[in-house]
Amino acid sequence: MIAVTGLTKARGGVTALADVDLEVRPGEVTAIVGPSGSGKSTLLRCVNGLETFDAGSVCIAGHQLAPGPQPPRLLERVRRDAGMVFQQFNLFANLSAVDNVALAPRVVAGMATEEARRRAIGLLDRVGLASFAAARPGTLSGGQQQRVAIARALAMEPKVILFDEPTSALDPAMSEEVLEVIVDLARGGQTMVVVTHDHALARRTATQVVELIAGRITRLGPPAAVLAG
Amino acid sequence: MRDMRKSGTISPVAFLATVALTFAAVQTRAAELDEVRARGMLVWAADQEGGGPHVFPDADAPGQLTGFEVELAGMIAAELGVKARFQQGQWDRLPLLLGRSVDCVINGIELLPERKRDYRCSRPYYAYALQLVARRDGPIDDLEKLGAPGPGGRWRVGALTGSAAEALLRSRHDLEVDVIGYDGTIDSLEQVQSGVIDAALMDDCIFNFYADRFAELRAAGRPFGGGYYTVLTAHDTPRLAVAIDEAIGRIVADGRLKTLYDRWDLAGRQQVLALRDAAEIPAADRRSFARLAAEAMPMLLASAGMTVLLACLAFPLAVVVGLGIALGRLHGPPALQPLLAAYVEVVRGTPLMLQLYAIFFLLPKVGLALPALVAAIAGLALNYSAYESEIYRAGLKAVPTGQLEAALALGMTKWQALRHVIVPQAVRLVMPPVTNDFIAMFKDTSVCSAITVIELTKRYSVLALSTGRIVELAVVTALLYLAMSWPLSILSRRFESRQERAA
Numbered sequence: 001m002i003a004v005t006g007l008t009k010a011r012g013g014v015t016a017l018a019d020v021d022l023e024v025r026p027g028e029v030t031a032i033v034g035p036s037g038s039g040k041s042t043l044l045r046c047v048n049g050l051e052t053f054d055a056g057s058v059c060i061a062g063h064q065l066a067p068g069p070q071p072p073r074l075l076e077r078v079r080r081d082a083g084m085v086f087q088q089f090n091l092f093a094n095l096s097a098v099d100n101v102a103l104a105p106r107v108v109a110g111m112a113t114e115e116a117r118r119r120a121i122g123l124l125d126r127v128g129l130a131s132f133a134a135a136r137p138g139t140l141s142g143g144q145q146q147r148v149a150i151a152r153a154l155a156m157e158p159k160v161i162l163f164d165e166p167t168s169a170l171d172p173a174m175s176e177e178v179l180e181v182i183v184d185l186a187r188g189g190q191t192m193v194v195v196t197h198d199h200a201l202a203r204r205t206a207t208q209v210v211e212l213i214a215g216r217i218t219r220l221g222p223p224a225a226v227l228a229g
Numbered sequence: 230m231r232d233m234r235k236s237g238t239i240s241p242v243a244f245l246a247t248v249a250l251t252f253a254a255v256q257t258r259a260a261e262l263d264e265v266r267a268r269g270m271l272v273w274a275a276d277q278e279g280g281g282p283h284v285f286p287d288a289d290a291p292g293q294l295t296g297f298e299v300e301l302a303g304m305i306a307a308e309l310g311v312k313a314r315f316q317q318g319q320w321d322r323l324p325l326l327l328g329r330s331v332d333c334v335i336n337g338i339e340l341l342p343e344r345k346r347d348y349r350c351s352r353p354y355y356a357y358a359l360q361l362v363a364r365r366d367g368p369i370d371d372l373e374k375l376g377a378p379g380p381g382g383r384w385r386v387g388a389l390t391g392s393a394a395e396a397l398l399r400s401r402h403d404l405e406v407d408v409i410g411y412d413g414t415i416d417s418l419e420q421v422q423s424g425v426i427d428a429a430l431m432d433d434c435i436f437n438f439y440a441d442r443f444a445e446l447r448a449a450g451r452p453f454g455g456g457y458y459t460v461l462t463a464h465d466t467p468r469l470a471v472a473i474d475e476a477i478g479r480i481v482a483d484g485r486l487k488t489l490y491d492r493w494d495l496a497g498r499q500q501v502l503a504l505r506d507a508a509e510i511p512a513a514d515r516r517s518f519a520r521l522a523a524e525a526m527p528m529l530l531a532s533a534g535m536t537v538l539l540a541c542l543a544f545p546l547a548v549v550v551g552l553g554i555a556l557g558r559l560h561g562p563p564a565l566q567p568l569l570a571a572y573v574e575v576v577r578g579t580p581l582m583l584q585l586y587a588i589f590f591l592l593p594k595v596g597l598a599l600p601a602l603v604a605a606i607a608g609l610a611l612n613y614s615a616y617e618s619e620i621y622r623a624g625l626k627a628v629p630t631g632q633l634e635a636a637l638a639l640g641m642t643k644w645q646a647l648r649h650v651i652v653p654q655a656v657r658l659v660m661p662p663v664t665n666d667f668i669a670m671f672k673d674t675s676v677c678s679a680i681t682v683i684e685l686t687k688r689y690s691v692l693a694l695s696t697g698r699i700v701e702l703a704v705v706t707a708l709l710y711l712a713m714s715w716p717l718s719i720l721s722r723r724f725e726s727r728q729e730r731a732a
């Protein structure tokens with residue numbers, strides 16, 4: 001599903017990623033852990049083309065990304081197949097919860113408004129927020145916002161979902177709500193890459209764990225092995 | 230971020246204060262004869278803009294004025310035993326300068342009953358007739374031609390705002406004519422030549438003077454009607470008025486005026502004979518304010534309607550263009566960005582008045598003759614688009630980058646992300662400053678009077694000057710402005726409080 005080879009990126013003289021190799025097979029959940037500033041977000045953002053890289057290659061869902069700027073058309077196709085969930089949720093502030101979820105199916109996939117809406121309500125129901133369809137993002141709690149964000153990513157039926165610290169901005173109770181949704185997705189066989197500081201999250205969802213330090217992969221293996229120390 | 234020239238609301242207090250300052254002249258006492266003598270100087274006012282043969286810049290001596298009235302002013306001052314000093318003013322507002330450091334107005338001011346009511350008028354010093362001017366290749370060869378509609382409907386005829394020519398055109402309901410008021414006679418001739426209007430009516434001596442410069446124009450029919458020019462002084466300087474009147478009498482009697490007019494090709498002997506036989510003109514009655522208000526109100530309301538129309542058509546245009554520019558500068562092709570930046574700088578760096586002039590008077594020279602209303606809307610929209618683009622640019626930048634990334638991460642194109650996510654948020658963010666500018670535009674519409682569009686301020690000015698009810702009409706006008714800006718202010722405050730609640 002994802003094959004990263006020799007991925008290298010420098011940022012203002014600092015090496016953000018150095019010769020990273022990573023493979024994510026369909027149905028697998030990969031957790032990326034590591035200290036702050038080690039390049040976890042950068043790696044994730046290179047995978048869906050939100051950032052460019054200097055060397056190496058990324059193959060994702062059959063699309064091939066090369067170093068340097070990539071054509072917009074290619075990036076749009078990559079991103080339809082690779083959903084993303086952000087630490088700060090980034091829900092569209094001008095839209096209600098249901099419109100947040102329905103927007104991309106409508107404008108990107110060209111789905112009819114009614115159908116997109118029905119699908120959006122179904123997805124909100126799946127993350128336990130059917131009754132909040134009309135709510136504005138600003139009126140929702142952090143945990144609720146993040147669950148809407150997950151529903152939004154799911155709406156495009158992506159082949160893989162990239163999570164960048166989905167629970168770091170949440171208190172324990174809200175983290176748990178979000179964690180349950182991710183666990184549920186993992187059970188359903190959704191391919192995912194989850195950057196996280198939360199070892200509990202990694203243990204409960206991941207099939208493989210990658211430890212990144214200073215832009216290099218230092219350890220890679222099953223959760224029990226990598227997270228033991 | 231915002232330009233400080235615009236303030237939030239059209240304050241009626243500010244309007245009244247401006248009026249009070251402008252017209253304080255009428256209330257303060259003007260300098261009497263003994264003061265004029267003591268300072269050794271007679272200050273006379275005229276408008277040198279397109280002012281031949283009366284008062285105009287001397288082509289041979291830049292910075293110097295010439296014209297038959299310049300010489301006449303010199304003679305009158307000499308009769309009073311003082312020197313003459315010129316003061317520039319806008320023609321239709323010259324009388325307002327009386328008492329504000331100006332002692333008299335000598336500038337083709339027609340002797341009319343209304344003028345006699347509001348000012349002191351000297352005996353006539355020049356007899357004028359009215360001349361219709363049209364294109365040589367056009368159908369108008371006589372005033373009577375204007376009695377039936379032209380191929381394009383009603384004829385469009387220009388005249389100097391506040392002049393007897395304008396008043397005559399407006400009073401001739403038998404003519405199929407839309408009267409367009411200009412701030413300068415030359416402007417109207419330019420526009421006849423470029424085809425924007427069909428004809429212009431003016432004092433015969435003016436066309437005689439400029440005829441060579443406008444070779445494509447001709448006198449349409451013989452001069453007709455007309456009257457006399459008079460020297461205006463303020464009501465409260467009776468002795469100065471008498472001294473000037475007697476000075477003119479001496480200048481006529483001893484033949485100096487005839488010599489002067491002959492030198493200026495103004496038929497000196499005919500003039501002197503006409504002046505000798507001039508009939509006395511009675512002063513007009515002062516109408517009750519109730520009657521005046523009843524008459525003036527429909528006109529003021531119609532002009533307020535014009536103000537609303539200008540702002541309501543121009544502002545949405547400005548907003549759309551401004552948003553487009555802002556998007557182009559932030560997200561458009563790199564080659565376009567410096568061009569848009571230059572557009573904004575040029576438009577912000579030049580006065581609205583100049584832009585309107587360029588659109589109205591210069592575009593016809595390259596074959597694009599826009600009607601005044603269209604030119605006014607285009608000018609206002611152009612000017613404000615630059616300011617709105619800066620507001621929108623700031624608004625677009627204020628939307629967190631996470632919003633764009635989230636949209637892109639769903640596979641949207643940049644334009645889809647802008648259209649569905651970024652722009653709606655930016656538009657709401659800048660609602661208060663944009664509403665504020667909308668209110669500001671209501672005030673700026675008054676500049677459009679320079680290109681013959683009569684909106685509220687211009688109408689007020691014309692009415693106030695022709696009736697002498699300067700203060701009373703100012704109050705009415707201020708209330709009309711308040712009626713326009715009040716709802717917008719409420720709207721703007723509502724946007725602001727909604728945003729505070731959302732934040």
Ligand SMILES: Nc1ncnc2c1ncn2[C@@H]1O[C@H](COP(=O)(O)OP(=O)(O)OP(=O)(O)O)[C@@H](O)[C@H]1O
Nearest residue numbers: 011012014015016035036037038039040041042043
């Ligand atoms: N916008 C940026 N400009 C320049 N350098 C950056 C930028 N963002 C991150 N970096 C640098 O790139 C490196 C990797 O950053 P990255 O955000 O990928 O780390 P991270 O592992 O996600 O950290 P965190 O756990 O704090 O999110 C760091 O050295 C960081 O300082």
Ligand SMILES: [Mg+2]
Nearest residue numbers: 040041042164
């Ligand atoms: Mg990070």
